[in-house]
Amino acid sequence: MKQSGLKAILEDHHLWLQSDGKQGKRADLGGASLQRVDLEGADLGGASLQRVDLEGANLQGANLWGASLQGANLQGANLWGASLQGANLQGANLWGANLQDANLQDANLQGANLRNVNLQGANLRDAYLHGANLRDAYLHGANLRGAKFATNFKKVGWFDGATFSEDQIPWVVLHPKYPKWADTLKWVKADKLSA
Numbered sequence: 001m002k003q004s005g006l007k008a009i010l011e012d013h014h015l016w017l018q019s020d021g022k023q024g025k026r027a028d029l030g031g032a033s034l035q036r037v038d039l040e041g042a043d044l045g046g047a048s049l050q051r052v053d054l055e056g057a058n059l060q061g062a063n064l065w066g067a068s069l070q071g072a073n074l075q076g077a078n079l080w081g082a083s084l085q086g087a088n089l090q091g092a093n094l095w096g097a098n099l100q101d102a103n104l105q106d107a108n109l110q111g112a113n114l115r116n117v118n119l120q121g122a123n124l125r126d127a128y129l130h131g132a133n134l135r136d137a138y139l140h141g142a143n144l145r146g147a148k149f150a151t152n153f154k155k156v157g158w159f160d161g162a163t164f165s166e167d168q169i170p171w172v173v174l175h176p177k178y179p180k181w182a183d184t185l186k187w188v189k190a191d192k193l194s195a
């Protein structure tokens with residue numbers, strides 16, 4: 001996609017957001033190839049980005065709240081500090097992406113590839129992680145309160161200093177590195193059954 005075309009889509013989307021959908025047009029970049037594009041700080045809240053190819057893209061500080069990113073390729077993308085609250089990332093490929101300090105609260109990450117992802121300090125509160133590939137994911141200091149995961153958590157590479165709900169204890173203690181970091185973990189009361 002040409003830069004001029006992308007700029008026009010982003011401007012229309014900004015107008016759509018500002019007018020509560022009365023003007024402009026919701027961004028639909030489904031299936032587009034945007035490898036290594038620089039979208040730092042872009043406002044793509046609520047955008048349709050299914051199967052978009054954002055490999056190696058810079059989305060640092062971008063607003064992607066509520067965005068539809070099912071099946072998107074975000075391999076190696078920089079999403080440091082990005083807002084993905086309520087985003088649908090089902091089946092997305094985030095292998096090796098940087099999601100440090102990102103907000104993924106209430107995000108759907110079912111079946112997503114989070115292998116080697118940096119989630120240091122990320123907010124994953126109430127995120128849905130069933131079936132996600134968490135092998136070697138880095139969750140140092142992440143907030144996992146109420147996150148829904150199963151035995152796939154055993155593949156996480158690093159989780160010291162993370163926050164969990166008390167009802168997640170059965171999954172966390174099964175992790176082979178639990179004894180190493182048990183004293184660094186923060187446990188909070190569960191709002192509801194999460195694991």
